[in-house]
Amino acid sequence: NAGVTQTPKFRILKIGQSMTLQCAQDMNHNYMYWYRQDPGMGLKLIYYSVGAGITDKGEVPNGYNVSRSTTEDFPLRLELAAPSQTSVYFCASTGSPRTEAFFGQGTRLTVV
């Protein structure tokens, strides 16, 4: 079982560039999440989705966009990258809020 797969694992972006962080899960989960993790700040929710075609903002959505056209995929788009977006990004999925969320291995993004 692949679980939750994130690509790429590492990326360096220049200020103003754009990129898409990919996230795919093979567990047929309806709920998917994007978080960013900064030292000492825990995980902050960027966007989440409760099913294909449904997305909603989390705590820190500014500068990001998401789409959920299929159950499996939940890409996160960064437009006009800024140094403040330097972080580790985690994607997660779960079958329901009562059950375990499965996390990807993370994408370490540096904006210079």
Added chain:
Amino acid sequence: AQSVTQLGSHVSVSEGALVLLRCNYSSSVPPYLFWYVQYPNQGLQLLLKYTTGATLVKGINGFEAEFKKSETSFHLTKPSAHMSDAAEYFCAVTRSQGNLIFGKGTKLSVKP
């Protein structure tokens, strides 16, 4: 709005000593509560969860937590720390809508 407060960003214990990591939550409706662990350069994995029923829940690696509604707490304990328990621990809360919110985390160090 939901929130999670973890008291103590860093806890240090000796091997064999009691581990106590504190978590308080804020939620206007009965919450689902989770503890996750993160080892260096990895994603998060579930230690234990509370949804309904028994308020004392047991998890993996000898950890347990007790849901106390009157104190809005969900503290994590382990009777005897092992070196392998050194990691960062996150408390999380969610409701039926599925937006999973994390605390800032507590780094556990275990001294030989």
